[in-house]
Amino acid sequence: MIGVVSDPLFMNHDTGSYHPESPLRIQFIHTLFARKDPEILLVDPVQATPQDILLNHEQYFIDHIKRSCSSGKLTDLDPDTVCSADSWSVALHAAGSLIRLVQMAVSGEINGGFASIRPPGHHATADEAMGFCLFNNVAIAARKATQSFGVEKVLIVDFDVHHGNGTQESFYAAKEVLYFSTHQYPFYPGTGRLSETGAPGAEGSTVNCPLGGGKTDGQYGALYRRVLIPIIETFRPGLILVSAGFDSHAMDPIGGMQLSTEGFASLAGIIRDSAKSVNAPVVYALEGGYNFQALRDSVKAVIDVMKGGKVPVIEEKPLPELDEIIRTHARYWPLQHH
Numbered sequence: 001m002i003g004v005v006s007d008p009l010f011m012n013h014d015t016g017s018y019h020p021e022s023p024l025r026i027q028f029i030h031t032l033f034a035r036k037d038p039e040i041l042l043v044d045p046v047q048a049t050p051q052d053i054l055l056n057h058e059q060y061f062i063d064h065i066k067r068s069c070s071s072g073k074l075t076d077l078d079p080d081t082v083c084s085a086d087s088w089s090v091a092l093h094a095a096g097s098l099i100r101l102v103q104m105a106v107s108g109e110i111n112g113g114f115a116s117i118r119p120p121g122h123h124a125t126a127d128e129a130m131g132f133c134l135f136n137n138v139a140i141a142a143r144k145a146t147q148s149f150g151v152e153k154v155l156i157v158d159f160d161v162h163h164g165n166g167t168q169e170s171f172y173a174a175k176e177v178l179y180f181s182t183h184q185y186p187f188y189p190g191t192g193r194l195s196e197t198g199a200p201g202a203e204g205s206t207v208n209c210p211l212g213g214g215k216t217d218g219q220y221g222a223l224y225r226r227v228l229i230p231i232i233e234t235f236r237p238g239l240i241l242v243s244a245g246f247d248s249h250a251m252d253p254i255g256g257m258q259l260s261t262e263g264f265a266s267l268a269g270i271i272r273d274s275a276k277s278v279n280a281p282v283v284y285a286l287e288g289g290y291n292f293q294a295l296r297d298s299v300k301a302v303i304d305v306m307k308g309g310k311v312p313v314i315e316e317k318p319l320p321e322l323d324e325i326i327r328t329h330a331r332y333w334p335l336q337h338h
């Protein structure tokens with residue numbers, strides 16, 4: 001049984017008429033769950049408590065977001081991040097719903113989870129809202145898992161086209177939370193260099209895979225098989241959180257990658273099978289993805305794989321960046337040179 005949070009409530013975070021991070025993203029995904037599916041448990045959204053948000057954010061920052069929302073009109077938090085009257089409640093529901101799915105997954109109530117939530121989270125730092133993100137949902141859920149749910153080690157996999165600077169920063173010195181990211185580079189937000197591998201004492205717990213634009217399914221597949229699988233087998237996380245950004249889709253108006261819908265299914269297959277080998281539940285949290293159709297199709301493809309569906313076979317293709325990525329991370333992980 002796969003737990004899914006999908007609710008029109010997440011449309012209430014108003015970003016204005018022309019913002020790519022549109023409420024319609026939620027509406028498109030929500031159509032996938034109109035018909036009852038015996039393999040999917042629809043889980044009601046719940047609000048995170050202020051204490052939960054405080055696990056990853058500063059009190060003065062939380063107060064600032066609350067104040068900005070309560071002004072009642074659209075307020076710019078940074079040049080591309082806005083909040084509205086309902087954003088406060090929606091943001092609490094985004095983090096809280098992800099926490100709920102994590103709790104259910106860790107306790108075995110569900111075999112995995114998918115949170116169709118917004119605002120997204122991976123750019124939000126402890127004290128800064130940026131890149132369409134208010135609170136860092138994945139970082140909050142990872143901290144909740146280690147501090148309250150008895151999970152010793154968490155792996156965060158981030159396939160959003162952008163680097164999750166906020167998530168990296170939160171866990172840069174944390175050995176128990178490993179952050180793995182594939183992202184377009186150079187690109188917004190500018191972080192995610194290969195050389196950023198973790199603070200002293202936590203070397204190797206940040207695994208950046210910066211990639212030039214235009215990368216395809218076969219190239220991503222080669223990277224995930226040769227780098228992510230050995231890391232999962234060695235790190236042996238008790239939980240895998242996925243920062244699921246679908247702006248690395250070829251149809252996306254913002255990202256410059258060439259992943260197809262089948263490509264996302266194949267990445268989900270690699271994550272599913274590798275997670276199974278270490279007995280770790282996988283919970284996905286929606287991040288980016290701005291072509292509504294591609295977003296809906298890709299979410300469907302990922303959930304079908306989570307339900308045990310067939311994974312598309314995609315032939316690996318040479319990836320120019322792979323040798324240097326392997327050489328860098330082989331200092332900390334048993335990665336094979338060829």
Ligand SMILES: [Zn+2]
Pocket residue numbers: 160161162245247287288289
């Ligand atoms: Zn993104």
